[in-house]
Amino acid sequence: MSEMQAAKHIHLIGICGTAMASLAGMLQLKGYRVTGSDMAAYPPMSDFLRELGIAVAEPFSQKNLEPAPDLVIVGNALSRGNAEVEYVLDRRLPFTSMAAITHDEFIAGHESLVVAGTHGKTTTTSMLAWIYEVASRRRAELVPSFLIGGIAENFGSSFQLRNGRIFIIEGDEYDTAFFDKGPKFMHYFPDALILTHVEFDHADIYRDLEAVQTAFKRLVNLVPGRGRIVAFDGTKNVTECVANAFCPVERYGFMAGSYWQLKDLVQREGHTTWSVLRGGEAWGSFTLPMAGEHNALNATAAAALAFGQGVELAAIEEALRTFASVKRRLEVKDVIDGVTIVDDFAHHPTAIRETLRALRASYAGARLWVVLEPRSNTLRRNVFERELVEALGLADEIILAGVFKQESIPEKERLHPEAILRGLQEAGHRAELHASANEIVDAIAPRLKKGDVVAILSNGGFDGIYEKLPSRLKEAMRVAP
Template sequence: MDDILSRVKKIHFIGIGGSGMCPIAEILIHRGYQISGSDNSESDTLARVRTYGIPVYMGQKAENLHDAELVVYSAAIKEDNPERVAARERKIPEIERSVMLGMVVRRYPDSICVSGTHGKTTTTGLITTILMDAGRDPSAVIGGKLPSIGTNGRAGHSGTIVCEACEYVDTFLQLYPAVSVILNVDADHLDYFKNLSNIIKSFHQFATQTSRAVVVNGDDLNSQKALEGIDNLEIITFGLDPKNRYYATNIAPTKGAKENFDIVKDGTPLCNVTLGIPGKHNIYNALAAFAVADYFGVPVESIKKSLHTFTGVHRRFEILGHFDGITVADDFAHHPTELTATLSAAMHMGFHEVWAIFQPHTFSRTAMLLDDFAKALTIPDHVIVSEILPVRETNTYHIYAEDLVKKVPSAVYRKTFPEITDYVIEKAKPGDLILTLGGGDVYKCANQIVKRYQEKA
């Protein structure tokens, strides 16, 4: 199957507007393939796809395949989809998106795949930005929109690709990178992995599929466990502990809680960095990106400048506006570790009070990590919890948003986004931060809040 890209030219994408699909289609069209696609609703992504001359059909029908020689589908597309049914009837090969991503990545000699339970999108965006700023012209597949390019992927003309490597359902095991990054290994997706031991085993397997070097968080015990027994690769460690090859020292927050620190390599100070994004967790992300860029020979001063000018990616502490002294922001945090990192950063940014609006994401994650979520949500001044977003699950766990609210003294429950919007706009005062958090569609609540403030103005 891996050689199929050498045998076909016409590829059809079902769900081409998906954030994980569009960058792959973009890369393939720049490599000379004829691409077509279908989707169910219009979006900015589809508008971008069409700028490449890719025909996009609305709705899924058998006739959309035309003379396609290969069909690619996203994980959300079921077997009974009319286009998948037609592909099987016509004996057209069909492959899932992650498999295609693996095939594409293997065609780049310098492939960089960024894994980790937390921080993948930010770090992938950082590495992409550093390489672009240095004139390396990488291709990229990122899990969120990078403001500097206005999209979540790009088709470069070099032999380098930077790719986010997601662990969910072992998707990242489709990837065989030249250089892999392991940011951290934490208990998540337990509906699939069942326990932390299985997660560590999967990260170990991902590391063994690397051909040249693994850049790994030397402060994270689980990441270190994932590398046990691997002695045929260059292991490059980063962290805050001086035992790491790259480490940060003299850490001090600057105005707006942006992090300032010195980077040391092999005991030798290299430079002082002021990050363009806040939070201790982003020091780790920046160190990982620095180590990768240095490995590929990007000059230190160039890396330093990129780290300073990088303002983040879409839905990662994204500031949406300032209204009568009130700041509204949105963040993708949906795991207790991510909530703790983001809320801790928010509480040190000089706001009068922080209003956290949290949408729990999946019944399984909420049930299995309930006490950890409750602990994280004690950090801000005020907490508003919405209904749990079920995603792909039914509530066999018998867990409800109210169960979380009962464990957090400062929390209230409001079922819908309009109710939350009314509540927080009534309560928030000048100098406050309103921060929406979650991996689902809680950004819609943030947009409603922004709209209400704009209407008031």
């Protein structure tokens, strides 16, 4: 640790976002003095920062920047008008973005392995990092550093800094900052790339699917000729994005003729097994302690990239067999008197569909409840009403919450949950709408029975429902005769 690093104070505005909190921890490990601020600290990252001893001021205030830090990192959720952003600009304090400093401080000089795509990138990045961690037990030079948009259970962390040459990072297509509207992943300069899915998402910053594809095409264009791309074979959107790559492209999926082809997939009791053909020939057989066809695809992508970069098959098989998932991805929050409560980050109709399909496979015969808070910038808009009805229809009991901060969405763009409710009921599904988390708990807690599975879907805190529902069920157990 240099004297400059020891003395340098870096302040992160919007520190409780997953990536920002992780970056704060990484900067602290490098020896910087780190502070941060947010509108309101919220778990899991607020707990994570507390464990690291990083002070979080709330709410945003100019006072949080006094005395002035040496550098300010502005989160991508912040915009002009924020008190701290305005103070930084008025005082001409040095500032940068999370993506830019991640490249300059951590990726530069390393082999950059980037996982990108509309769906699956957090889980796939976690799998890839764990594969390299297991492989490093045999070959120390493979030990990875990584930055993931979620807490990888195998590590108990969303980041790791080690002395090896490998840096693995989740490549987010969301914009970088109010002063840099390009995708964050354009800062990461991949030596090798996984591209999982490409769909219309982030309706607040992309006008249509073509704009999303343009972003991914630009990422593909950054991979050098000596690099590799491992790309999903299941959609024409991905095919179009990799069509003009200057490096080898290896497709993975279920299609005959794909370089990495999944075969004989079986899901049983929360585990998935399958085999993979490589170039048409038998290559490996895998077991994953997770349900979901989408998770087998994620694992195959991670396995394919790692093997192509020199990781041994035996290490890949061991890593997938012992993979422990990611927080908020099909995470069992509690089991109370036979009722299983599951938390999932599902932020898009496709993600909702795959989550519910995975739960059907894991809990065959169970009555499946889905509780959805439309919170992501895409779900809060009316761009996927039909797809949302179809995805939610996979559950037996459907509970809709009010749209998060609906008033911040222009009227003509807003999702109206009443329309979703009407579509579900017209299709013959049992569906209800309740305005708040408290109302939802009041409505469903008395009706839950042993054997039920409740999937709570939100990309935010959902007003504490993850704690409120278990608490109500435990209270009912205590007072039951």
